[in-house]
Amino acid sequence: MQLYLYGHSLKEMLRMRRFLPWIGVALFTALMGLVWPSLVPESSAAQQYADLSSMLIFRVLALASAIYTTSIVSQEVEQKTIVFLLTRPVTRWKLLAMRYLASVTVVSIVAVMSALLLSAVVFRGHIGDNGLLSGDVKAIVIGAFCYGALFLLVSLLSSRAMIICILFAFGWELSVGNLPGDLAYLTVFSYLQALAQHPATAGGPKAKLLTGDLGTTAITPALGMQVMVITTIAVILLCLWWFSHFEYVPREDAE
Amino acid sequence: MITLQNVSRWYGQVIGLNDVTCEIGPGITALLGMNGAGKTTMMRLITGQLRPTTGALNVLGMDPFSNSNVYRRLGYCPEIDNFYEHNTGRQFVYYLARLAGYEKPGAQERTQKMLQRVGMLERADSPIASYSKGMRQRIKLAQAMLHDPDIILLDEPLNGLDPVGRREFADVLGQYAAQGKTIMISSHILYEVEQMTQSILLLHRGRLLATGDLHVIRSLLDKHPHQVRINTSEPRGLAQKLTSLPNIVSLNFMPEGDAIEVQVREPNSFYESLNRLIIDDNVKVSGFQSPDNNLESVFRYLVEA
Secondary structure (H helix, E strand, O other): OHHHHHHHHHHHHOOHHHHHHHHHHHHHHHHHHHHHHHHOOOOOHHHHHHHHHHHHHHHHHHHHHHHHHHHHHHHHHHOOOHHHHHOOOOOHHHHHHHHHHHHHHHHHHHHHHHHHHHHHHHOOOOHHHOOOHHHHHHHHHHHHHHHHHHHHHHHHHOOOHHHHHHHHHHHHHHHHOOOOOOHHHHOHHHHHHHHHOOOOOOOOHHHHHHHOOOOOOOOOHHHHHHHHHHHHHHHHHHHHHHHHHOOOOOHHHOO | OEEEEEEEEEEOOEEEEEEEEEEEOOEEEEEEOOOOOOHHHHHHHHOOOOOOOEEEEEEOOEOOOOOHHHHOOEEEEOOOOOOOOOOEHHHHHHHHHHHOOOOHHHHHHHHHHHHHHOOOOOOOOOEHHHOOHHHHHHHHHHHHHOOOOOEEEEEOOOOOOOHHHHHHHHHHHHHHHHOOOEEEEEOOOHHHHHHHOOEEEEEEOOEEEEEEEHHHHHHHOOOOOEEEEEEEOOHHHHHHHHOOOOOEEEEEEOOOOOEEEEEEOOHHHHHHHHHHHHHHOOOOEEEEEOOOOOHHHHHHHHHHO
Protein backbone atom coordinates (compact mmCIF):
# COMPACT_ATOMS: atom_id res chain seq x y z
CA MET A 1 0.00 0.00 0.00
CA GLN A 2 2.68 2.51 1.06
CA LEU A 3 4.79 1.62 -1.93
CA TYR A 4 1.82 2.02 -4.24
CA LEU A 5 1.00 5.40 -2.70
CA TYR A 6 4.58 6.53 -3.19
CA GLY A 7 4.71 5.25 -6.77
CA HIS A 8 1.38 6.77 -7.70
CA SER A 9 2.30 10.15 -6.22
CA LEU A 10 5.65 10.03 -8.01
CA LYS A 11 3.96 9.24 -11.31
CA GLU A 12 1.52 12.12 -10.85
CA MET A 13 4.31 14.57 -10.03
CA LEU A 14 6.40 13.43 -12.99
CA ARG A 15 3.55 13.85 -15.46
CA MET A 16 4.93 15.60 -18.53
CA ARG A 17 2.68 18.60 -18.06
CA ARG A 18 4.03 19.21 -14.57
CA PHE A 19 7.62 18.20 -15.24
CA LEU A 20 8.20 19.94 -18.57
CA PRO A 21 8.67 23.42 -17.05
CA TRP A 22 11.46 22.01 -14.86
CA ILE A 23 13.27 20.66 -17.90
CA GLY A 24 13.05 24.24 -19.21
CA VAL A 25 14.51 25.53 -15.94
CA ALA A 26 17.37 23.02 -16.13
CA LEU A 27 18.09 24.10 -19.69
CA PHE A 28 18.13 27.72 -18.54
CA THR A 29 20.76 26.94 -15.91
CA ALA A 30 22.79 25.20 -18.62
CA LEU A 31 22.44 28.28 -20.81
CA MET A 32 23.72 30.42 -17.94
CA GLY A 33 26.68 28.05 -17.77
CA LEU A 34 27.46 28.96 -21.36
CA VAL A 35 27.11 32.70 -20.79
CA TRP A 36 28.85 32.99 -17.41
CA PRO A 37 32.48 32.52 -18.56
CA SER A 38 32.15 35.59 -20.74
CA LEU A 39 31.04 37.61 -17.69
CA VAL A 40 33.82 36.39 -15.37
CA PRO A 41 36.56 35.21 -17.75
CA GLU A 42 39.28 35.07 -15.11
CA SER A 43 37.56 32.43 -12.90
CA SER A 44 38.17 28.68 -13.14
CA ALA A 45 35.55 26.18 -14.25
CA ALA A 46 35.13 25.00 -10.65
CA GLN A 47 34.63 28.57 -9.46
CA GLN A 48 32.11 29.24 -12.25
CA TYR A 49 30.22 26.09 -11.36
CA ALA A 50 30.25 26.96 -7.64
CA ASP A 51 28.92 30.47 -8.29
CA LEU A 52 26.18 29.32 -10.65
CA SER A 53 25.24 26.44 -8.40
CA SER A 54 24.81 28.77 -5.41
CA MET A 55 22.96 31.33 -7.49
CA LEU A 56 20.72 29.02 -9.50
CA ILE A 57 20.67 25.37 -8.51
CA PHE A 58 19.89 25.98 -4.84
CA ARG A 59 17.22 28.53 -5.80
CA VAL A 60 15.70 26.00 -8.19
CA LEU A 61 15.75 23.53 -5.33
CA ALA A 62 13.81 25.89 -3.07
CA LEU A 63 11.39 26.88 -5.84
CA ALA A 64 10.67 23.30 -6.92
CA SER A 65 10.21 22.32 -3.30
CA ALA A 66 7.74 25.18 -2.73
CA ILE A 67 5.72 24.20 -5.77
CA TYR A 68 5.71 20.44 -5.35
CA THR A 69 5.42 20.24 -1.59
CA THR A 70 2.62 22.74 -1.19
CA SER A 71 0.60 20.78 -3.74
CA ILE A 72 0.59 17.69 -1.52
CA VAL A 73 -2.29 18.94 0.60
CA SER A 74 -3.26 22.45 -0.53
CA GLN A 75 -3.97 21.43 -4.10
CA GLU A 76 -6.14 18.54 -2.99
CA VAL A 77 -8.07 20.85 -0.67
CA GLU A 78 -8.50 23.50 -3.36
CA GLN A 79 -9.55 20.95 -5.97
CA LYS A 80 -11.81 19.35 -3.35
CA THR A 81 -10.41 15.92 -4.22
CA ILE A 82 -9.08 15.52 -0.69
CA VAL A 83 -12.39 13.98 0.34
CA PHE A 84 -11.65 10.90 -1.78
CA LEU A 85 -8.32 10.41 -0.02
CA LEU A 86 -9.42 11.05 3.54
CA THR A 87 -12.36 8.64 3.44
CA ARG A 88 -10.18 5.65 2.51
CA PRO A 89 -8.71 3.17 4.96
CA VAL A 90 -5.28 4.71 4.72
CA THR A 91 -3.78 6.17 7.86
CA ARG A 92 -3.45 9.88 7.31
CA TRP A 93 0.18 10.06 8.36
CA LYS A 94 1.13 7.33 5.91
CA LEU A 95 -0.70 9.12 3.12
CA LEU A 96 1.14 12.35 3.89
CA ALA A 97 4.50 10.67 4.41
CA MET A 98 4.40 8.84 1.08
CA ARG A 99 3.38 11.93 -0.82
CA TYR A 100 6.09 13.91 0.95
CA LEU A 101 8.71 11.32 0.00
CA ALA A 102 7.50 11.43 -3.60
CA SER A 103 7.80 15.22 -3.67
CA VAL A 104 11.30 15.06 -2.15
CA THR A 105 12.26 12.58 -4.88
CA VAL A 106 10.93 14.77 -7.68
CA VAL A 107 12.48 17.94 -6.25
CA SER A 108 15.82 16.14 -5.95
CA ILE A 109 15.53 14.92 -9.54
CA VAL A 110 14.80 18.46 -10.75
CA ALA A 111 17.73 20.01 -8.88
CA VAL A 112 20.22 17.21 -9.61
CA MET A 113 19.24 17.28 -13.28
CA SER A 114 19.94 21.03 -13.32
CA ALA A 115 23.27 20.52 -11.54
CA LEU A 116 24.31 17.78 -13.98
CA LEU A 117 23.44 19.89 -17.01
CA LEU A 118 25.25 22.89 -15.56
CA SER A 119 28.25 20.76 -14.75
CA ALA A 120 28.27 19.27 -18.25
CA VAL A 121 28.25 22.72 -19.80
CA VAL A 122 30.80 24.34 -17.48
CA PHE A 123 33.23 21.41 -17.63
CA ARG A 124 32.67 20.94 -21.37
CA GLY A 125 31.18 17.47 -21.01
CA HIS A 126 33.72 16.21 -18.44
CA ILE A 127 31.35 15.93 -15.50
CA GLY A 128 33.86 13.74 -13.69
CA ASP A 129 36.20 16.74 -13.40
CA ASN A 130 33.68 18.52 -11.21
CA GLY A 131 34.83 17.81 -7.67
CA LEU A 132 31.97 19.86 -6.24
CA LEU A 133 29.21 17.79 -7.80
CA SER A 134 29.03 15.03 -5.20
CA GLY A 135 28.81 17.60 -2.40
CA ASP A 136 26.10 19.40 -4.32
CA VAL A 137 24.07 16.24 -4.83
CA LYS A 138 24.30 15.49 -1.12
CA ALA A 139 23.27 19.05 -0.22
CA ILE A 140 20.45 18.98 -2.77
CA VAL A 141 18.93 15.79 -1.37
CA ILE A 142 19.25 17.02 2.22
CA GLY A 143 17.82 20.37 1.13
CA ALA A 144 14.89 18.71 -0.62
CA PHE A 145 14.02 16.93 2.62
CA CYS A 146 14.40 20.05 4.76
CA TYR A 147 12.67 22.56 2.47
CA GLY A 148 9.99 19.96 1.83
CA ALA A 149 9.29 19.49 5.52
CA LEU A 150 9.16 23.24 6.19
CA PHE A 151 6.95 23.97 3.21
CA LEU A 152 4.69 21.05 4.00
CA LEU A 153 4.15 22.44 7.48
CA VAL A 154 3.28 25.85 6.01
CA SER A 155 0.82 24.23 3.61
CA LEU A 156 -0.88 22.42 6.49
CA LEU A 157 -1.24 25.60 8.48
CA SER A 158 -2.06 28.19 5.84
CA SER A 159 -4.29 28.48 2.81
CA ARG A 160 -1.72 30.82 1.21
CA ALA A 161 1.13 28.39 1.49
CA MET A 162 2.54 28.88 -2.01
CA ILE A 163 3.02 32.64 -1.57
CA ILE A 164 4.56 32.21 1.86
CA CYS A 165 6.93 29.49 0.66
CA ILE A 166 8.07 31.42 -2.40
CA LEU A 167 8.63 34.52 -0.26
CA PHE A 168 10.68 32.37 2.10
CA ALA A 169 12.67 30.82 -0.74
CA PHE A 170 13.50 34.05 -2.53
CA GLY A 171 13.10 36.68 0.18
CA TRP A 172 14.22 35.21 3.46
CA GLU A 173 16.77 32.76 2.11
CA LEU A 174 18.42 35.27 -0.21
CA SER A 175 18.45 38.29 2.08
CA VAL A 176 18.86 36.94 5.62
CA GLY A 177 21.82 34.78 4.68
CA ASN A 178 23.65 37.90 3.54
CA LEU A 179 23.01 39.94 6.66
CA PRO A 180 25.85 40.49 9.12
CA GLY A 181 25.88 38.72 12.46
CA ASP A 182 24.45 35.32 13.21
CA LEU A 183 21.21 35.64 11.25
CA ALA A 184 22.54 33.31 8.57
CA TYR A 185 22.06 30.50 11.06
CA LEU A 186 18.34 30.96 10.49
CA THR A 187 18.46 30.03 6.82
CA VAL A 188 18.43 26.58 5.27
CA PHE A 189 20.63 27.85 2.47
CA SER A 190 23.58 28.57 4.78
CA TYR A 191 23.60 24.99 6.06
CA LEU A 192 23.30 23.61 2.54
CA GLN A 193 26.23 25.76 1.44
CA ALA A 194 28.23 24.36 4.32
CA LEU A 195 27.38 20.84 3.16
CA ALA A 196 28.23 21.64 -0.46
CA GLN A 197 31.50 23.32 0.56
CA HIS A 198 31.54 25.75 -2.31
CA PRO A 199 34.52 28.12 -2.43
CA ALA A 200 33.63 31.77 -1.80
CA THR A 201 32.92 33.62 -5.02
CA ALA A 202 35.72 35.62 -6.58
CA GLY A 203 33.17 38.07 -7.97
CA GLY A 204 32.25 41.49 -6.65
CA PRO A 205 29.56 42.47 -4.12
CA LYS A 206 26.72 41.73 -6.57
CA ALA A 207 28.02 38.20 -7.13
CA LYS A 208 28.52 37.80 -3.36
CA LEU A 209 24.93 38.92 -2.80
CA LEU A 210 23.56 36.40 -5.29
CA THR A 211 25.67 33.53 -4.02
CA GLY A 212 24.91 34.36 -0.39
CA ASP A 213 28.55 35.02 0.45
CA LEU A 214 28.04 38.41 2.15
CA GLY A 215 27.08 36.88 5.47
CA THR A 216 29.69 35.29 7.62
CA THR A 217 29.05 31.96 9.25
CA ALA A 218 31.27 29.29 10.64
CA ILE A 219 28.99 26.40 9.88
CA THR A 220 30.91 23.19 9.44
CA PRO A 221 29.61 20.38 7.23
CA ALA A 222 29.00 18.27 10.33
CA LEU A 223 26.98 21.01 12.00
CA GLY A 224 25.11 21.60 8.75
CA MET A 225 24.17 17.95 8.52
CA GLN A 226 23.09 17.77 12.16
CA VAL A 227 20.91 20.86 11.97
CA MET A 228 19.31 19.79 8.69
CA VAL A 229 18.57 16.27 9.86
CA ILE A 230 17.21 17.32 13.25
CA THR A 231 15.11 20.13 11.75
CA THR A 232 13.71 17.87 9.05
CA ILE A 233 12.78 15.09 11.45
CA ALA A 234 11.22 17.45 13.98
CA VAL A 235 9.20 19.35 11.37
CA ILE A 236 8.03 16.29 9.47
CA LEU A 237 6.90 14.60 12.70
CA LEU A 238 4.95 17.74 13.52
CA CYS A 239 3.41 17.67 10.03
CA LEU A 240 2.36 14.04 10.36
CA TRP A 241 0.83 14.63 13.77
CA TRP A 242 -0.95 17.77 12.61
CA PHE A 243 -2.40 16.16 9.51
CA SER A 244 -3.66 13.20 11.57
CA HIS A 245 -5.44 15.36 14.11
CA PHE A 246 -6.96 18.28 12.24
CA GLU A 247 -9.76 18.63 9.71
CA TYR A 248 -9.12 19.07 6.03
CA VAL A 249 -12.26 19.70 4.02
CA PRO A 250 -12.89 21.84 0.94
CA ARG A 251 -13.15 25.24 2.58
CA GLU A 252 -15.87 26.98 0.62
CA ASP A 253 -18.16 24.00 1.00
CA ALA A 254 -18.62 24.46 4.70
CA GLU A 255 -22.33 25.00 5.27
CA MET B 1 -24.78 1.32 13.00
CA ILE B 2 -24.68 5.12 13.20
CA THR B 3 -25.59 7.02 16.35
CA LEU B 4 -25.56 10.73 16.99
CA GLN B 5 -26.07 11.94 20.55
CA ASN B 6 -26.68 15.69 20.93
CA VAL B 7 -24.28 16.40 18.11
CA SER B 8 -23.63 20.01 17.20
CA ARG B 9 -21.14 21.43 14.80
CA TRP B 10 -20.16 25.08 14.61
CA TYR B 11 -18.22 26.85 11.87
CA GLY B 12 -16.93 29.84 13.80
CA GLN B 13 -20.13 31.65 14.80
CA VAL B 14 -22.31 29.79 12.29
CA ILE B 15 -23.98 26.59 13.34
CA GLY B 16 -24.00 23.79 10.81
CA LEU B 17 -25.72 21.14 12.88
CA ASN B 18 -27.63 21.84 16.06
CA ASP B 19 -28.08 19.28 18.84
CA VAL B 20 -28.98 16.33 16.63
CA THR B 21 -29.78 13.00 18.22
CA CYS B 22 -30.69 10.02 16.07
CA GLU B 23 -29.86 6.45 15.15
CA ILE B 24 -29.51 5.15 11.63
CA GLY B 25 -29.73 1.42 11.08
CA PRO B 26 -29.80 -1.03 8.18
CA GLY B 27 -31.88 -0.18 5.14
CA ILE B 28 -32.21 3.00 3.16
CA THR B 29 -32.64 6.27 5.06
CA ALA B 30 -33.23 9.52 3.24
CA LEU B 31 -31.58 12.64 4.59
CA LEU B 32 -33.70 15.56 3.51
CA GLY B 33 -33.45 19.29 3.87
CA MET B 34 -33.11 22.47 1.91
CA ASN B 35 -29.77 23.98 0.93
CA GLY B 36 -27.86 24.92 4.07
CA ALA B 37 -29.98 22.64 6.25
CA GLY B 38 -26.87 20.78 7.43
CA LYS B 39 -27.05 17.66 5.27
CA THR B 40 -23.47 17.85 4.03
CA THR B 41 -22.22 18.72 7.52
CA MET B 42 -23.95 15.63 8.86
CA MET B 43 -22.47 13.51 6.07
CA ARG B 44 -19.01 14.88 6.81
CA LEU B 45 -19.37 14.21 10.50
CA ILE B 46 -20.44 10.62 9.88
CA THR B 47 -17.62 10.11 7.38
CA GLY B 48 -15.12 11.44 9.90
CA GLN B 49 -14.00 14.41 7.88
CA LEU B 50 -15.24 16.71 10.64
CA ARG B 51 -15.42 16.38 14.39
CA PRO B 52 -18.53 17.36 16.32
CA THR B 53 -18.10 20.55 18.34
CA THR B 54 -20.24 18.98 21.06
CA GLY B 55 -21.97 15.64 21.45
CA ALA B 56 -20.99 12.10 20.62
CA LEU B 57 -20.97 10.39 17.25
CA ASN B 58 -20.39 6.69 16.65
CA VAL B 59 -20.17 4.72 13.46
CA LEU B 60 -20.05 0.95 13.92
CA GLY B 61 -19.31 1.67 17.56
CA MET B 62 -16.24 3.77 16.76
CA ASP B 63 -15.34 7.44 16.53
CA PRO B 64 -15.17 7.92 12.74
CA PHE B 65 -12.72 10.83 12.63
CA SER B 66 -9.67 9.76 10.64
CA ASN B 67 -10.45 6.15 11.54
CA SER B 68 -9.25 3.58 8.99
CA ASN B 69 -11.29 0.82 10.66
CA VAL B 70 -14.45 2.79 9.90
CA TYR B 71 -13.39 3.60 6.32
CA ARG B 72 -12.88 -0.09 5.56
CA ARG B 73 -16.61 -0.53 6.04
CA LEU B 74 -17.87 2.80 4.81
CA GLY B 75 -18.37 4.09 1.27
CA TYR B 76 -18.96 7.75 0.55
CA CYS B 77 -20.16 9.48 -2.57
CA PRO B 78 -19.62 13.21 -2.00
CA GLU B 79 -21.69 15.93 -3.61
CA ILE B 80 -18.66 17.61 -5.13
CA ASP B 81 -18.07 17.20 -8.84
CA ASN B 82 -14.28 17.35 -8.70
CA PHE B 83 -11.90 14.66 -9.91
CA TYR B 84 -8.37 14.21 -11.17
CA GLU B 85 -9.56 15.31 -14.59
CA HIS B 86 -6.58 13.89 -16.52
CA ASN B 87 -7.30 10.39 -15.16
CA THR B 88 -9.63 8.05 -16.95
CA GLY B 89 -12.62 6.75 -15.05
CA ARG B 90 -10.90 3.38 -14.74
CA GLN B 91 -7.68 4.91 -13.40
CA PHE B 92 -9.60 6.92 -10.85
CA VAL B 93 -11.62 3.98 -9.54
CA TYR B 94 -8.55 1.70 -9.60
CA TYR B 95 -6.54 4.24 -7.60
CA LEU B 96 -9.22 4.40 -4.93
CA ALA B 97 -9.53 0.60 -4.95
CA ARG B 98 -5.82 0.38 -4.18
CA LEU B 99 -6.27 2.91 -1.38
CA ALA B 100 -9.12 0.76 -0.10
CA GLY B 101 -6.56 -1.97 0.45
CA TYR B 102 -6.90 -4.17 -2.64
CA GLU B 103 -3.75 -5.56 -4.25
CA LYS B 104 -3.34 -5.10 -8.00
CA PRO B 105 -5.41 -8.08 -9.28
CA GLY B 106 -8.19 -7.53 -6.74
CA ALA B 107 -8.31 -3.83 -7.48
CA GLN B 108 -8.52 -4.47 -11.21
CA GLU B 109 -11.30 -6.97 -10.70
CA ARG B 110 -13.30 -4.72 -8.37
CA THR B 111 -12.81 -1.75 -10.69
CA GLN B 112 -14.10 -3.72 -13.66
CA LYS B 113 -17.06 -5.02 -11.69
CA MET B 114 -18.10 -1.63 -10.36
CA LEU B 115 -17.68 0.11 -13.70
CA GLN B 116 -19.95 -2.53 -15.17
CA ARG B 117 -22.45 -2.13 -12.38
CA VAL B 118 -22.74 1.64 -12.90
CA GLY B 119 -22.85 1.26 -16.68
CA MET B 120 -19.52 2.93 -17.40
CA LEU B 121 -17.51 0.14 -19.02
CA GLU B 122 -17.65 1.58 -22.51
CA ARG B 123 -16.34 5.01 -21.52
CA ALA B 124 -14.10 3.83 -18.68
CA ASP B 125 -10.90 4.51 -20.62
CA SER B 126 -11.73 8.09 -21.62
CA PRO B 127 -10.43 10.99 -19.53
CA ILE B 128 -12.83 12.14 -16.82
CA ALA B 129 -12.55 15.65 -18.26
CA SER B 130 -14.59 14.45 -21.23
CA TYR B 131 -17.42 12.97 -19.12
CA SER B 132 -20.94 14.33 -18.87
CA LYS B 133 -22.43 15.14 -15.47
CA GLY B 134 -24.23 11.80 -15.41
CA MET B 135 -21.05 9.86 -16.20
CA ARG B 136 -19.16 11.67 -13.47
CA GLN B 137 -21.93 10.79 -11.08
CA ARG B 138 -21.69 7.13 -12.04
CA ILE B 139 -17.94 7.13 -11.45
CA LYS B 140 -18.48 8.61 -8.00
CA LEU B 141 -21.00 5.91 -7.23
CA ALA B 142 -18.58 3.23 -8.41
CA GLN B 143 -15.84 4.44 -6.07
CA ALA B 144 -18.26 4.61 -3.14
CA MET B 145 -19.37 1.01 -3.49
CA LEU B 146 -16.23 -0.67 -4.78
CA HIS B 147 -15.04 -2.13 -1.49
CA ASP B 148 -18.49 -3.59 -0.69
CA PRO B 149 -18.98 -1.41 2.41
CA ASP B 150 -21.52 -2.04 5.17
CA ILE B 151 -22.43 1.63 5.28
CA ILE B 152 -22.93 3.72 2.15
CA LEU B 153 -23.41 7.48 2.35
CA LEU B 154 -24.54 9.19 -0.80
CA ASP B 155 -24.71 12.97 -0.98
CA GLU B 156 -27.08 14.01 -3.78
CA PRO B 157 -26.25 10.95 -5.91
CA LEU B 158 -29.19 11.38 -8.28
CA ASN B 159 -28.00 14.75 -9.62
CA GLY B 160 -27.26 14.50 -13.30
CA LEU B 161 -28.55 10.97 -13.72
CA ASP B 162 -31.15 10.40 -16.41
CA PRO B 163 -34.42 8.64 -15.48
CA VAL B 164 -33.09 5.26 -16.62
CA GLY B 165 -29.91 5.79 -14.64
CA ARG B 166 -31.93 6.73 -11.57
CA ARG B 167 -34.04 3.61 -11.89
CA GLU B 168 -30.96 1.42 -12.26
CA PHE B 169 -29.31 3.17 -9.35
CA ALA B 170 -32.37 2.71 -7.15
CA ASP B 171 -32.37 -0.99 -8.01
CA VAL B 172 -28.71 -1.32 -7.03
CA LEU B 173 -29.37 0.43 -3.72
CA GLY B 174 -32.37 -1.79 -3.14
CA GLN B 175 -30.14 -4.86 -3.56
CA TYR B 176 -27.62 -3.48 -1.09
CA ALA B 177 -30.36 -2.65 1.41
CA ALA B 178 -31.74 -6.18 1.07
CA GLN B 179 -28.31 -7.46 2.09
CA GLY B 180 -28.67 -5.56 5.39
CA LYS B 181 -26.41 -2.68 4.54
CA THR B 182 -26.99 0.79 5.93
CA ILE B 183 -27.57 3.34 3.21
CA MET B 184 -28.03 7.03 3.78
CA ILE B 185 -28.97 9.14 0.83
CA SER B 186 -29.41 12.88 0.71
CA SER B 187 -31.39 14.32 -2.12
CA HIS B 188 -33.67 17.13 -3.08
CA ILE B 189 -35.45 14.98 -5.68
CA LEU B 190 -38.12 13.93 -3.22
CA TYR B 191 -40.18 11.86 -5.64
CA GLU B 192 -37.20 9.67 -6.49
CA VAL B 193 -36.23 9.27 -2.85
CA GLU B 194 -39.76 8.27 -1.99
CA GLN B 195 -39.55 5.44 -4.49
CA MET B 196 -36.54 4.09 -2.58
CA THR B 197 -37.48 4.48 1.07
CA GLN B 198 -40.07 5.55 3.59
CA SER B 199 -37.51 6.13 6.30
CA ILE B 200 -36.47 9.77 6.54
CA LEU B 201 -34.39 12.21 8.51
CA LEU B 202 -35.49 15.77 7.95
CA LEU B 203 -33.06 18.58 8.72
CA HIS B 204 -33.96 22.24 8.74
CA ARG B 205 -31.53 25.02 9.63
CA GLY B 206 -29.24 22.54 11.33
CA ARG B 207 -31.94 20.96 13.47
CA LEU B 208 -33.46 17.52 13.10
CA LEU B 209 -37.14 18.21 12.50
CA ALA B 210 -38.37 14.67 12.10
CA THR B 211 -37.08 11.14 11.91
CA GLY B 212 -38.77 7.83 11.21
CA ASP B 213 -41.28 6.37 8.80
CA LEU B 214 -42.78 8.85 6.40
CA HIS B 215 -46.38 7.76 6.91
CA VAL B 216 -46.08 7.68 10.69
CA ILE B 217 -44.67 11.18 10.62
CA ARG B 218 -47.51 12.26 8.34
CA SER B 219 -50.12 10.82 10.66
CA LEU B 220 -48.63 12.79 13.54
CA LEU B 221 -49.03 16.07 11.72
CA ASP B 222 -52.44 16.88 13.21
CA LYS B 223 -52.24 20.52 12.19
CA HIS B 224 -52.66 19.49 8.56
CA PRO B 225 -55.74 17.31 7.93
CA HIS B 226 -55.18 14.52 5.40
CA GLN B 227 -56.49 15.05 1.93
CA VAL B 228 -58.35 12.14 0.39
CA ARG B 229 -59.58 12.27 -3.18
CA ILE B 230 -62.40 9.86 -3.95
CA ASN B 231 -63.35 9.04 -7.53
CA THR B 232 -67.04 8.33 -7.89
CA SER B 233 -69.82 8.63 -10.45
CA GLU B 234 -72.12 9.97 -7.73
CA PRO B 235 -70.22 12.77 -6.02
CA ARG B 236 -73.29 14.49 -4.53
CA GLY B 237 -74.70 11.32 -3.02
CA LEU B 238 -71.35 10.35 -1.56
CA ALA B 239 -70.81 13.85 -0.19
CA GLN B 240 -74.13 13.74 1.58
CA LYS B 241 -73.20 10.49 3.28
CA LEU B 242 -69.66 11.62 4.15
CA THR B 243 -70.85 14.74 5.98
CA SER B 244 -72.31 12.50 8.64
CA LEU B 245 -68.87 11.09 9.48
CA PRO B 246 -67.13 12.57 12.55
CA ASN B 247 -63.63 13.03 11.12
CA ILE B 248 -64.47 15.18 8.12
CA VAL B 249 -62.98 18.68 8.27
CA SER B 250 -64.05 19.94 4.83
CA LEU B 251 -65.25 18.64 1.49
CA ASN B 252 -64.74 19.94 -2.06
CA PHE B 253 -66.23 18.91 -5.38
CA MET B 254 -63.67 18.53 -8.12
CA PRO B 255 -64.31 20.59 -11.28
CA GLU B 256 -64.22 17.42 -13.40
CA GLY B 257 -67.43 16.27 -11.65
CA ASP B 258 -66.23 12.73 -11.08
CA ALA B 259 -64.47 13.15 -7.76
CA ILE B 260 -64.63 14.83 -4.39
CA GLU B 261 -61.78 15.77 -2.12
CA VAL B 262 -62.20 15.59 1.63
CA GLN B 263 -59.96 16.73 4.40
CA VAL B 264 -60.02 14.36 7.35
CA ARG B 265 -58.50 13.82 10.73
CA GLU B 266 -57.61 10.34 11.92
CA PRO B 267 -57.40 8.89 8.40
CA ASN B 268 -57.43 5.26 9.52
CA SER B 269 -60.78 5.73 11.19
CA PHE B 270 -62.05 7.54 8.10
CA TYR B 271 -60.99 4.72 5.78
CA GLU B 272 -62.86 2.21 7.94
CA SER B 273 -65.97 4.37 7.75
CA LEU B 274 -65.59 4.72 4.00
CA ASN B 275 -65.36 0.96 3.64
CA ARG B 276 -68.62 0.57 5.53
CA LEU B 277 -70.30 3.17 3.33
CA ILE B 278 -69.19 1.39 0.19
CA ILE B 279 -70.38 -2.00 1.42
CA ASP B 280 -73.50 -1.11 3.39
CA ASP B 281 -74.86 1.78 1.31
CA ASN B 282 -73.64 0.48 -2.05
CA VAL B 283 -71.83 3.73 -2.83
CA LYS B 284 -70.00 3.54 -6.14
CA VAL B 285 -66.34 4.40 -5.67
CA SER B 286 -63.90 3.76 -8.53
CA GLY B 287 -60.76 4.76 -6.67
CA PHE B 288 -59.22 6.97 -4.02
CA GLN B 289 -55.87 8.49 -3.29
CA SER B 290 -54.21 10.63 -0.67
CA PRO B 291 -52.36 13.41 -2.51
CA ASP B 292 -50.61 14.80 0.55
CA ASN B 293 -49.55 11.53 2.10
CA ASN B 294 -46.19 11.77 0.42
CA LEU B 295 -42.71 12.96 1.11
CA GLU B 296 -43.10 16.31 -0.57
CA SER B 297 -46.16 17.24 1.49
CA VAL B 298 -44.58 16.04 4.73
CA PHE B 299 -41.47 17.99 3.90
CA ARG B 300 -43.50 21.11 3.16
CA TYR B 301 -45.66 20.84 6.26
CA LEU B 302 -42.70 20.26 8.55
CA VAL B 303 -40.59 23.04 7.14
CA GLU B 304 -43.50 25.48 7.19
CA ALA B 305 -44.37 24.53 10.78
